[in-house]
Structures are given as C-alpha cells and as structure tokens.
Amino acid sequence: MKVQALILTGFGINCEEEFAAAYRLAGAEPTIVHLNQVLHGQVSIHDFDILNFPGGFSFGDDLGSGVVLANKLRYRQTSAGGRTLLDDIRQFIADGKFVLGICNGFQVLVKLGLLPNLGGSVTPEVTLTHNASGRYEDRWVKLRVNPRATTPFLKGIDTLEVPVRHGEGRLVVPDDATRQAIEAAGLNCLSYIDANGDGTSTYPFNPNGADLNCAGLCDPSGQVFGLMPHPEAFLSAYNHPDWARRKRQNPELGEEGEGLAIFRNIVEHIQPHPPAPSPAGEGSLLYSAVDGKERLSSNDVEEDKGQYQTAQDHVFTTSKQQWKKLKGWARENRKAPTEAEEALWLRLRREQLGVQFRRQHAIASYIVDFVSIGAKLVVEADGGIHQNPEQAEYDAGRTQLLEEYGFRVLRFANETILKQPQAVIAEIQQALQEQHSKHLIH
Numbered sequence: 079m080k081v082q083a084l085i086l087t088g089f090g091i092n093c094e095e096e097f098a099a100a101y102r103l104a105g106a107e108p109t110i111v112h113l114n115q116v117l118h119g120q121v122s123i124h125d126f127d128i129l130n131f132p133g134g135f136s137f138g139d140d141l142g143s144g145v146v147l148a149n150k151l152r153y154r155q156t157s158a159g160g161r162t163l164l165d166d167i168r169q170f171i172a173d174g175k176f177v178l179g180i181c182n183g184f185q186v187l188v189k190l191g192l193l194p195n196l197g198g199s200v201t202p203e204v205t206l207t208h209n210a211s212g213r214y215e216d217r218w219v220k221l222r223v224n225p226r227a228t229t230p231f232l233k234g235i236d237t238l239e240v241p242v243r244h245g246e247g248r249l250v251v252p253d254d255a256t257r258q259a260i261e262a263a264g265l266n267c268l269s270y271i272d273a274n275g276d277g278t279s280t281y282p283f284n285p286n287g288a289d290l291n292c293a294g295l296c297d298p299s300g301q302v303f304g305l306m307p308h309p310e311a312f313l314s315a316y317n318h319p320d321w322a323r324r325k326r327q328n329p330e331l332g333e334e335g336e337g338l339a340i341f342r343n344i345v346e347h348i349q350p351h352p353p354a355p356s357p358a359g360e361g362s363l364l365y366s367a368v369d370g371k372e373r374l375s376s377n378d379v380e381e382d383k384g385q386y387q388t389a390q391d392h393v394f395t396t397s398k399q400q401w402k403k404l405k406g407w408a409r410e411n412r413k414a415p416t417e418a419e420e421a422l423w424l425r426l427r428r429e430q431l432g433v434q435f436r437r438q439h440a441i442a443s444y445i446v447d448f449v450s451i452g453a454k455l456v457v458e459a460d461g462g463i464h465q466n467p468e469q470a471e472y473d474a475g476r477t478q479l480l481e482e483y484g485f486r487v488l489r490f491a492n493e494t495i496l497k498q499p500q501a502v503i504a505e506i507q508q509a510l511q512e513q514h515s516k517h518l519i520h
C-alpha cells in the first residue's frame with residue numbers, strides 16, 4: 079500500500095490541490111478532505127501516515143492568520159466522548175506519524191503550539207505576525223537548511239529556492255531563553271539567505287523580518303514540520319520565473335522543481351522504495367547481455383526449498399554458459415552459508431529493508447553473496463581470506479567489474495556482520511537510499 083497523505087481543506091484553505099500533486103509525484107496517495115469531515119468523525123486521521131495543513135486564508139485570516147483554525151482544533155469536540163482533534167493529533171504524533179504545515183498551515187501549527195513545542199505541552203511558544211514590510215509579500219526566496227536539523231522532511235537538502243506569498247510570516251520569538259532553546263535543538267530548521275548564501279535579516283531576502291531569519295520550524299521529534307514558503311508551488315522546473323533562461327544556460331537542466339524533494343523525503347522515509355530496474359539495454363550490460371534466447375526455463379534452476387528460499391522470480395544477470403558453470407557452486411553456497419552470511423540473510427530476506435535481495439546470485443562470471451537487482455546494490459560478506467593480498471586484488475577487480483555493470487558493492491568483514499549487525503544494516507539502508515536517489519536522477 080502506498081503512503082497515505084491526508085490533506086485538509088475548507089474554510090478558505092486554497093493549496094490542497096498542489097499538495098495532492100506533490101504527494102502524487104512523490105509516489106504517495108493523497109486524500110483531500112474538508113476539515114468538517116474530520117471534525118464530524120467521518121474521516122479518521124489515524125488511517126493516514128501524514129497529516130497536512132495547506133496554505134490559504136482559513137477563516138479569512140480573522141483574528142490573525144491561522145488563529146481560528148487552531149482554536150477549532152484545540153476546542154471543537156469531535157465526538158460524544160469530548161475528544162478534540164488536537165487530542166487525536168497528539169496521538170497521531172505519539173504513534174510516530176508526520177504533520178506538515180505550509181504557510182497558513184504553518185501558522186496553524188504555530189498558533190496551536192505544535193511548533194516548536196519545546197515544552198511538549200502544545201502551548202504557543204512563538205508567534206507569526208504581520209510582515210515587517212507592512213504588506214503582503216509575493217516573491218521567490220532562498221533558504222538554507224540548518225545542518226543540525228534532524229527532521230526527515232529536509233534530509234539531504236542544503237539550499238532551496240521557493241516562493242513566499244503571505245501577509246503574516248514574521249516569526250517572533252518572545253525571549254532569549256526560547257530563542258536559545260530553539261537554536262540549541264536546531265528546531266529553526268530553515269533560514270532565509272542572501273545572494274552570498276548567508277542567513278539574513280535584510281529585506282527582501284528575508285521577506286518578513288523573521289527572528290532568527292527563520293522560515294520554518296520543526297518540533298523536537300522532527301515529525302512535525304512547518305514553513306512559510308511554498309515548496310508545493312515548485313514541483314516543476316517550469317514553475318520558476320527564470321526557467322527559460324536557466325534552460326538555455328543549461329540544456330541538461332532537470333524538469334523537477336526543487337520543492338518536490340521535501341515530499342519525496344517524507345514519503346521515502348515512511349516507505350523506502352526500491353528503484354525501478356533500468357529498462358533493458360539502457361546504459362547497462364546487465365540486461366542486454368541476457369536476451370530472451372539465453373534465458374533458462376525456471377525448471378533448470380529450481381532451487382532448494384527451505385529456510386533460505388524466498389519466493390522470487392528468477393532474474394538472469396549472466397549468460398546461459400556461465401550459469402551452467404556457476405549454478406552448482408551457487409547452490410552449494412546457498413545450502414552451506416557461513417555464519418555471517420546466514421546472520422545477514424536473516425535481516426535482508428523477505429524485503430525487510432524494502433527491497434528484494436537475492437543471495438548467491440550470479441552476475442556475469444561472479445557469484446555475489448547478496449544483491450538487490452532493483453537497487454543495483456551488491457553486499458559481500460568477507461571472511462579472513464579477503465585480507466590476503468592476492469585475494470584483495472581479485473576482490474578489487476571483481477568490484478570494478480560489478481561497478482562497470484552499474485552495481486554498487488558494499489563489503490563487510492564477517493566479524494563486523496556478527497558483532498555490529500545494526501551498523502551494517504544502517505550502512506546498507508543508507509546505500510539503498512543513495513542508490514534510490516541516484517537512479518531517480520538518471
């Protein structure tokens with residue numbers, strides 16, 4: 079099942095379709111509902127992974143942007159039992175789920191006290207108020223991600239160019255203690271920067287005069303994130319006013335807008351996807367070397383059933399001749415794994431890391447210990463013999479060849495696999511993510 083994104087609308091919210099488009103492009107399933115459907119109990123936020131508050135002019139910005147909506151969430155009872163939507167949202171966050179607010183949505187989260195929520199009691203600690211310019215600002219700004227920010231929404235992003243459109247985007251932090259606490263925890267996760275890339279309070283780079291030059295906040299868990307600018311308004315490169323000049327300067331310029339990364343990040347964080355395998359013959363020897371005629375019927379390679387067998391299609395990444403030479407060996411290895419191989423397989427099999435791994439799989443003239451064909455990632459469990467110089471040279475040649483075929487190769491010493499399995503899995507997960515983004519870019 080796809081990641082489920084619930085997008086609230088109604089009462090003057092007006093960016094819900096852009097949110098839906100962003101989630102769709104990021105591979106999630108968006109559902110737009112009127113806030114009343116949630117307040118009246120017709121839709122439960124708990125059926126979703128990400129709760130989204132889009133921008134707009136909820137309740138006409140009466141009493142201050144986001145104030146009325148925040149009060150509805152805090153005080154409107156949703157059921158006979160006297161629960162409020164805020165109670166549900168707190169439960170939703172405690173369940174490890176995610177909340178995103180953009181512009182008016184960010185204002186709601188701040189007025190409600192879900193951001194920055196230093197004290198954990200969901201009481202307002204900072205506010206957003208009228209821009210220092212005294213007028214509505216509609217312009218493109220540049221942002222820098224606080225390197226200390228830990229929210230998954232911003233993972234891997236350094237800078238971002240996005241539009242702002244708001245009248246009340248100026249963050250005001252009431253006192254030094256709050257300011258220090260926010261900075262100490264890295265919750266001021268986005269700042270406005272000038273042309274040199276430095277955080278700035280200078281207009282118009284900082285369009286509203288925000289304290290800490292702050293354009294966005296996250297809570298200490300990183301699960302709640304909000305920002306004044308609109309990443310959902312930069313999903314395509316053509317959204318940018320300078321796209322034509324940029325494209326002329328760099329014909330290779332990708333078509334994706336910078337804002338999409340935030341949505342991809344959170345969807346990927348919730349459900350790491352394997353990249354699609356590259357189409358036959360495209361930039362890789364892998365599939366073109368194995369044409370239809372060379373394929374063996376699955377009967378020829380019937381594998382032993384048992385603890386180490388997973389249901390999977392047979393994918394051939396070697397020729398028929400080579401497979402004949404290698405299959406006996408592959409089978410033997412599979413039947414008699416080393417202790418480290420066995421330990422690693424128990425953590426890789428059955429798509430536990432979100433992608434399918436095969437073990438003792440033949441690629442060209444080699445048998446690799448584990449491979450995810452989709453992610454193009456090979457994982458090798460090395461015994462002591464691999465320290466011997468001759469073997470090391472052989473390994474290096476083999477790695478080079480596999481890399482030529484488009485695979486990335488990770489090697490772990492058996493001892494490391496057995497003694498630090500968590501670290502090994504973390505490294506494999508990291509590599510899977512990198513492989514995923516790499517293949518998306520291509």
Ligand SMILES: NC(=O)CC[C@H](N)C(=O)O
Pocket residue numbers: 132133134135136139143180181182183243244245246247
């Ligand atoms: N685009 C928006 O979400 C605007 C938010 C709010 N109405 C403001 O003007 O500040």
